[in-house]
Every structure is written in structure tokens, then in C-alpha cells.
Amino acid sequence: MTVFSRGFRGKHHRDDRLPPGQYLTQGFPVLSAGPTPRIPLDRWEFAIDTETEQVHRWSWEELTALPSETPTVDIHCVTSWSKLDTRWRGVSLDVLFERVETAADYALVYCYGGYTTNLPLEDLLDGKAWIAYGYDGHELAPQHGGPARLLVPHLYFWKSAKWVRGIRLLHQDHPGLWESAGYHNYGDPWREQRYADD
Amino acid sequence: MTRWRTVRLAGAHDETAGSRTLVFDAPDWPGHLPGQHVDVRLTAPDGYSARRSYSLASAEGVELTVERIDDGEVSPYLTDELRVGDQVEIHGPIGGWFVWRPATTPVLLVSGGAGIVPMMAMIRARRAAGVRAPFHLVHSLRSPGRLHYASELLSPDPGVRVSLLYTREAPGGHPRPPGRLTAADLDGPGAACFVCGPTGFVEAAADLLVGLGHDPGAIRTERFGPSGS
Numbered sequence: 001m002t003v004f005s006r007g008f009r010g011k012h013h014r015d016d017r018l019p020p021g022q023y024l025t026q027g028f029p030v031l032s033a034g035p036t037p038r039i040p041l042d043r044w045e046f047a048i049d050t051e052t053e054q055v056h057r058w059s060w061e062e063l064t065a066l067p068s069e070t071p072t073v074d075i076h077c078v079t080s081w082s083k084l085d086t087r088w089r090g091v092s093l094d095v096l097f098e099r100v101e102t103a104a105d106y107a108l109v110y111c112y113g114g115y116t117t118n119l120p121l122e123d124l125l126d127g128k129a130w131i132a133y134g135y136d137g138h139e140l141a142p143q144h145g146g147p148a149r150l151l152v153p154h155l156y157f158w159k160s161a162k163w164v165r166g167i168r169l170l171h172q173d174h175p176g177l178w179e180s181a182g183y184h185n186y187g188d189p190w191r192e193q194r195y196a197d198d
Numbered sequence: 199m200t201r202w203r204t205v206r207l208a209g210a211h212d213e214t215a216g217s218r219t220l221v222f223d224a225p226d227w228p229g230h231l232p233g234q235h236v237d238v239r240l241t242a243p244d245g246y247s248a249r250r251s252y253s254l255a256s257a258e259g260v261e262l263t264v265e266r267i268d269d270g271e272v273s274p275y276l277t278d279e280l281r282v283g284d285q286v287e288i289h290g291p292i293g294g295w296f297v298w299r300p301a302t303t304p305v306l307l308v309s310g311g312a313g314i315v316p317m318m319a320m321i322r323a324r325r326a327a328g329v330r331a332p333f334h335l336v337h338s339l340r341s342p343g344r345l346h347y348a349s350e351l352l353s354p355d356p357g358v359r360v361s362l363l364y365t366r367e368a369p370g371g372h373p374r375p376p377g378r379l380t381a382a383d384l385d386g387p388g389a390a391c392f393v394c395g396p397t398g399f400v401e402a403a404a405d406l407l408v409g410l411g412h413d414p415g416a417i418r419t420e421r422f423g424p425s426g427s
């Protein structure tokens with residue numbers, strides 16, 4: 001049963017590009033669990049560790065030398081804001097996974113600063129995810145996850161881990177930080193999977 | 199689908215000139231941890247609905263404090279329109295990260311503006327649990343009229359130290375000249391830190407704490423919104 005709010009009209013317009021319960025913002029709000037880590041580029045690295053303990057590593061120079069893409073995507077934060085047509089630059093995870101042999105089904109993404117988030121490996125492949133290091137024609141700012149963050153725009157934005165450091169491949173799903181703290185394990189904005197009981 | 203709970207406004211009072219505390223009657227409320235929040239949903243006659251998150255201010259029961267954002271969609275409704283007896287829908291309690299669980303570790307709370315709301319819940323829960331852990335609240339506010347929970351914060355609560363940092367205008371005789379938060383306003387490492395407020399404030403405060411040598415893993419942050427106070 002819906003409870004109507006006497007005298008409430010709402011200010012935002014409905015938009016087919018907005019998932020349920022989301023509203024449009026022009027700004028770029030920030031959601032993080034702790035302080036913003038500052039990572040010097042000469043010490044930065046990104047790794048994919050497989051379930052058989054094979055480790056694939058990329059330095060900053062190696063990553064940025066790979067062919068990059070410039071996806072323009074809509075992003076949806078669990079705190080209800082969405083931002084349309086955001087422009088990024090980054091390397092598709094399909095490129096990074098080219099040489100990776102794995103039979104794992106799950107990925108645990110880990111970050112500088114200790115943040116983790118989990119998702120099925122298939123959600124990272126087939127053009128659905130990037131390691132992004134540019135935003136709107138500039139370097140990605142630290143408070144938005146720079147030097148590099150994961151970008152998985154089809155899921156709520158907490159899955160697009162900031163300050164990404166690596167991806168661990170696992171046979172079993174392992175909940176990340178927000179997923180262990182009451183947020184939904186998968187986080188599809190179109191099905192409004194915000195919280196564990198959604 | 200989210201399970202929404204219908205609650206009725208049982209009482210309300212102005213907290214500061216720009217904010218209002220709302221006490222809801224929620225008979226089947228399961229209880230919560232201080233630092234958790236609820237989502238509030240408003241629905242217009244045409245079915246359009248808007249949801250926003252609000253921290254619980256109380257240690258028990260559902261009490262929220264909402265700061266009015268003048269051009270906002272939801273907050274002016276909650277501060278100006280909602281009347282005692284009206285119903286809204288809430289979902290929660292939500293969140294298991296930005297929460298304080300009773301322990302003996304000293305706690306440093308750093309808040310800006312409405313960021314004081316979950317801190318108040320933590321201070322109240324400490325008192326209710328009879329825990330001795332020393333608390334230090336460092337709260338940044340624009341001017342004396344902006345102090346939330348003023349009488350409660352200004353009455354002595356053994357083991358709880360309250361430092362007020364005025365950014366624009368300080369009351370007469372206040373030892374610290376008005377200005378933004380600096381490292382000198384904060385304590386060194388050794389405490390569990392909670393930082394809450396507008397995004398810019400949280401970024402700055404968390405950076406200062408890291409600079410003072412706090413373990414970044416011991417600093418939990420919650421950001422309320424896009425702009426500075």
C-alpha cells in the first residue's frame with residue numbers, strides 16, 4: 001500500500017533513463033568508506049590474481065600504454081543520485097583478461113585504502129567494465145578514485161571501486177565491504193537492489 | 199522489493215534556524231546501531247516518489263534531524279510541510295560500516311553541519327550503554343545559532359568532551375578564532391575516528407587525520423551531500 005505524502009509534488013521529472021528511485025544530478029557526489037588514499041604513480045600497480053595463484057601485473061606505464069576506450073555511460077549511486085552521459089577513458093577489462101586463464105565465477109575487487117567489492121566475473125567482461133583513469137577529458141581526481149578506478153556502470157556505483165589495486169578471482173563468492181554491511185550482493189539499479197533484503 | 203514501513207510523525211521541534219528534529223511513532227521498530235540511517239520515501243498524488251537517506255539521531259526509536267536545503271526536493275518538505283500525525287514511509291535501519299559498537303577504545307567524532315546527527319546517536323548510545331570509552335566530539339559549525347542539540351551538548355556528560363569550531367562567527371569569549379578545521383583542532387592517533395558531514399568537509403577532515411598519523415583503516419567516513427557548509 002502506497003502512502004501518499006500530503007502536499008508533496010516532487011521537483012524532478014521522470015526520465016526513462018533513470019532507474020526506479022533515482023534522481024538526476026549535475027554534480028558528482030562522492031561516497032567512500034574512509035579517507036582518500038594518495039598513491040604515487042611510480043608505486044602504483046594493478047593485478048589480477050587467479051584461483052590458481054597466477055598473478056598478472058601492470059605498472060602505471062604498462063596500463064596506460066594499452067589500447068584505451070572512451071565510454072560514455074550513465075552512473076547510478078545507491079544514495080539515489082544518477083548522472084547521465086559521463087565520459088571516461090580507460091582500458092577495457094577484456095583487454096586485461098586476454099592472457100588470463102581462469103575457471104573462476106567470482107571476482108573480489110580490492111583497493112588502495114582497503115576497500116573491497118564483489119561481483120560475478122561475467123559482469124566484468126564483454127565490454128561491461130573498464131579500469132578508468134580519465135574523466136571528462138582530465139585525469140581522474142583522487143576523490144573520485146584516481147589514479148584509477150573500476151568502472152562497471154550497469155551496477156550501483158559502489159561496485160565501481162575507487163583506487164582499484166587488483167581483482168582476485170574466486171570459485172566462491174566473497175562479499176566486499178558494503179556487501180557485508182547491509183547492501184545488496186549484486187546491486188542492479190534497474191531492479192532497485194540497494195539493500196540486502198531488496 | 200524494499201520493505202517500507204509506514205510511520206507517523208509523533209512530535210517535531212526546530213533544532214536550529216535551518217533544521218528540524220522529527221520523532222516518529224514506529225511501533226515495530228527493531229532497534230538500530232548508532233550511525234545507521236533510514237531511507238525516507240515521499241510519494242506525490244501522481245505516484246512519483248523520492249527517497250533520501252537520513253541518519254538516526256536517537257539511540258532508541260526513530261528520531262531524525264533534517265537540515266533544510268532551500269532548493270531541495272525532500273528536505274524542505276520534511277522541515278516545513280510535514281505535520282504531526284502525517285505518515286511517511288521509511289526503510290531501515292541501514293548500514294553496518296559507519297556504526298559504533300560499544301567498546302572501550304577511545305572515540306574521536308569529527309562532524310560538520312548536519313554531520314552531527316549520527317554523532318549524537320553515538321553519544322546517546324554510549325550514555326545509554328553506560329560505557330566508559332572516552333569520546334571527543336569535534337564539531338564544525340558556521341555560527342552559534344547553528345548548534346544542534348545545544349542544551350544536551352552543553353550539559354556535562356562525564357567522559358565526553360565537546361569542542362565547537364565556529365567557521366564564521368564565534369560567541370563572545372570563545373577561545374578559538376572563527377575559521378576552518380585545522381590539524382590543531384584534532385587529536386593524534388589512538389582513537390577510532392568517525393567523520394561525517396558535507397563531502398568537502400569530510401575530505402578535508404579525513405586528510406588531516408591521516409596527516410596526524412591516524413591509521414586510515416581506523417577512520418570511517420560518511421558523506422551527506424555535495425557542497426560545503
Ligand SMILES: Cc1cc2nc3c(=O)[nH]c(=O)nc-3n(C[C@H](O)[C@H](O)[C@H](O)COP(=O)(O)OP(=O)(O)OC[C@H]3O[C@@H](n4cnc5c(N)ncnc54)[C@H](O)[C@@H]3O)c2cc1C
Nearest residue numbers: 250251252253263264265269270271272273312315422423
Ligand atoms: C547516509 C546518509 C545520511 C544522511 N543523513 C542526513 C541527516 O541526518 N540529516 C540531513 O539533513 N541530511 C542527511 N543526508 C542528506 C540527505 O539524504 C539529502 O541529500 C538532503 O536532505 C538533500 O535532499 P533534498 O531532496 O532536499 O535535496 P535535493 O533535491 O537532492 O538537492 C537539491 C540541491 O541541493 C544540493 N544538495 C543536496 N544535498 C545537499 C547537502 N547535504 N548539502 C548541501 N547541498 C545539498 C544538491 O546538489 C542540489 O543542487 C544524508 C545522506 C546520506 C547519504
